[in-house]
Amino acid sequence: MTARRLHAAALLLTAVPLATAVTLKAGAWELTVSRHAIRLSPRPRPGCRDCRGEGGWWSEGPYPGGEMCWCWDRPIRTLRLLPIRDPWPDEPPF
Numbered sequence: 001m002t003a004r005r006l007h008a009a010a011l012l013l014t015a016v017p018l019a020t021a022v023t024l025k026a027g028a029w030e031l032t033v034s035r036h037a038i039r040l041s042p043r044p045r046p047g048c049r050d051c052r053g054e055g056g057w058w059s060e061g062p063y064p065g066g067e068m069c070w071c072w073d074r075p076i077r078t079l080r081l082l083p084i085r086d087p088w089p090d091e092p093p094f
Contacts, residue, residue, distance in 0.1 A: 028071070037081055042074040
């Protein structure tokens with residue numbers, strides 16, 4: 001990613017309220033950020049020669065089924081965030 005894209009992503013992450021999740025897709029990865037976790041999930045590679053960026057294919061025959069392509073078979077990375085403690089737990093919410 002270029003510096004301009006990283007800067008835009010950082011601005012987007014700081015502008016989003018804490019209750020929502022943000023998803024950024026770049027190349028073969030998807031970055032999801034919420035107040036509980038940061039998750040990096042694999043996506044099919046756009047330039048894959050086997051699946052042509054589809055992520056898999058359907059097999060034919062007497063027992064048809066879907067098969068995942070090797071380009072999508074990577075682990076999901078998750079960083080769990082610690083909950084924010086309420087500094088005044090005995091006060092009413094409003």
